[in-house]
Amino acid sequence: QVQLVESGGGLVQAGGSLRLSCAASGSISSIVIWGWYRQAPGKQREWVGHIIGGSLPKYAESVKGRFTISRDNAKNTLYLQMISLKPEDTAVYYCNAPNVWGQGTLVTVSS
Numbered sequence: 001q002v003q004l005v006e007s008g009g010g011l012v013q014a015g016g017s018l019r020l021s022c023a024a025s026g027s028i029s030s031i032v033i034w035g036w037y038r039q040a041p042g043k044q045r046e047w048v049g050h051i052i053g054g055s056l057p058k059y060a061e062s063v064k065g066r067f068t069i070s071r072d073n074a075k076n077t078l079y080l081q082m083i084s085l086k087p088e089d090t091a092v093y094y095c096n097a098p099n100v101w102g103q104g105t106l107v108t109v110s111s
Contacts, residue, residue, distance in 0.1 A: 001026045001027060001100075002024055002025070002026040002027050002028065002030060002031060002097050002100045003024070003025045003026050003100070004022055004023070004024055004095045004096075004097060004100055004101065004102035005022070005023045005025075005095075005102055005103070006020060006021065006022050006093065006094065006095050006102040006103065006104060006105040007020070007021050007023070007105060008020040008021050008105060009092075009093060009105030009106045009107045010106075010107070010108070011108045011109075011110065012085055012107070012108070012109055012110070013109070013110050014085060014086055014087055014109055014110065014111050015084060015085065016085050016109070017081070017082060017083045017084075017085065018082050018085065018107060019079060019080065019081045019082070020036070020079065020080040020082070020093055020095075020105060020107070021077055021078070021079055022034075022036075022077060022078040022079070022080075022095030022102055023075075023076060023077050024076045024077065024078070024097070025076065028076050030097075030098075031097045031098075032052060032053055032098070033050055033051070033052045033097070033098060034050060034051055034071065034078050034095075034096070034097050035047070035048070035049055035050025035051065035069070035078075035095075035096050036048040036049055036050070036069065036078075036080045036093060036094065036095060036096070037093070037094045037096055038089075038091035038092065038093045038094065038107075039091055039092050039094070039104075040088075040090060040091040041090075041091075043091075045094070046060065047060055048060055048063055048067065048080070048093070049063065049067060049069050049080075050069070050096075051069050051070075051071055051078070057069040057070075062088075063082075063089075066082065066083055066084045066085075067080060067081065067082050067083075068080070068081040069081075078095060080093065082107070085107075085109045086109060087109045087110065087111045088109075089107060089109050090107060090108050090109050091106075091107060092104040092105065092106050092107075093105050093106075093107055
């Protein structure tokens with residue numbers, strides 16, 4: 001069983017940066033696909049991006065060029081580096097592995 005814990009959310013001004021972390025524990029070796037989703041107020045949860053094994057990450061069009069996903073296997077941690085943040089990036093960000101979700105971390109971007 002895998003457990004995921006996100007951290008790093010907060011309040012940032014438009015144009016700013018944040019880095020989210022997702023620490024995994026449990027059966028880490030079972031995590032082949034690992035990614036991020038977000039849910040803005042009043043909207044459905046949407047896919048942000050993911051990484052499969054050692055392949056290049058894939059991203060939603062809305063974040064491509066601004067967000068970067070990376071994985072540190074030694075630390076069992078997934079990262080989401082976000083730059084050039086926009087107010088529309090405001091959401092709760094969730095880490096996801098197959099059949100497992102973290103509790104989410106809130107990112108608020110002020111205009």
